[in-house]
Amino acid sequence: MSYDLLISRITERLKALGMSERKACLTADVGLNSIRHIRVRGHAPKPETLAKLANVLEVPASYFLEAAAEGHEKSKDPIEPNKNHFAAVEKVYVKGFVQAGTWQDALEWPMTDWMSIYIPPDPRYMNVARFGLEVRGDSMNKVYPEGSIVIAVRLDDLGRLPRNGERVVVLSRCTNGNSAMEATIKKYQIDTQGRHILWPESTDPLYQTPIILDDRAKSLGIDGHDADHGASCDIEIYAVVIGSYRPE
Structure with missing residues (x-):
């Protein structure tokens, strides 16, 4: 999946705060590679992970959640209802x-x-x-x-x-x-x-x-x-x- 908008928003906030991906993840108490997995592997982020990152990066959670939902909608991958990511509904x-x-x-x-x-x-x-x-x-x-x-x-x-x-x-x-x-x-x-x-x-x-x-x-x-x-x-x-x- 492509989460270009989400990654651009995260990157924008990291630069604005002078913070590294690793420090943001550590401070947010999420997996240390959470941002990298979205950026490099296109992993679907969990809403709670984005909410924690948003808090650390000083933006409303909706700023990241909306971008993640848009990235999911643009994906051409079939939605598998049993996968542990976004369900077959859209936010x-x-x-x-x-x-x-x-x-x-x-x-x-x-x-x-x-x-x-x-x-x-x-x-x-x-x-x-x-x-x-x-x-x-x-x-x-x-x-x-x-x-x-x-x-x-x-x-x-x-x-x-x-x-x-x-x-x-x-x-x-x-x-x-x-x-x-x-x-x-x-x-x-x-x-x-x-x-x-x-x-x-x-x-x-x-x-x-x-x-x-x-x-x-x-x-x-x-x-x-x-x-x-x-x-x-x-x-x-x-x-x-x-x-x-x-x-x-």
């Missing part, structure tokens, strides 16, 4: 939330607040980074009840535009001098007139007005008119929703 980090009418400074929480969930591998996106978002409120409750976790992929990582009928993560920044943004989920459609429309799917009358993007939206992520707010907003279609998870 995805829930990095933020979406909620209509709620303004926030950034889509992602600080890394220390990320939550991990485990989901089945998705063969459609084996080499693409995925992330989770918590759904709050009722603006998409026909599809995603409050508390659902949606799994998404950034459009930049996919290298394509959204497709008709896909549900997408939409970021809105209104031109009122406020730098805050709203993150929501909408269904992307192109109607018979060629208009790009973002539809809520809600039982709540407050969240049933679509966002109709203007002609410039053919390049997407440009200007639109959000009738829910009655203001001119910059609309960015940020990611495509590829799945969802509902905790019991």
Whole structure:
């Protein structure tokens, strides 16, 4: 397996702290060759090992765990469920939330607040980074009840535009001098007139007005008119929703 991102992050921290691999392993109370085995042999690291190393190298555990999960996803090796390493599920980090009418400074929480969930591998996106978002409120409750976790992929990582009928993560920044943004989920459609429309799917009358993007939206992520707010907003279609998870 290839853990290039993980090794680069570990190396970065070692250099920043002026610490050798051996000293880091010794201080973390893990095997003295733990880092070398990842770097040279491509061994799958145990999560507890990475958490200990992260503590010694003064970063959140998620900084190493996320990189390890990405390295595992990019591997072409078959997953053997009886092997004592990552199981036949994949870790995805829930990095933020979406909620209509709620303004926030950034889509992602600080890394220390990320939550991990485990989901089945998705063969459609084996080499693409995925992330989770918590759904709050009722603006998409026909599809995603409050508390659902949606799994998404950034459009930049996919290298394509959204497709008709896909549900997408939409970021809105209104031109009122406020730098805050709203993150929501909408269904992307192109109607018979060629208009790009973002539809809520809600039982709540407050969240049933679509966002109709203007002609410039053919390049997407440009200007639109959000009738829910009655203001001119910059609309960015940020990611495509590829799945969802509902905790019991």
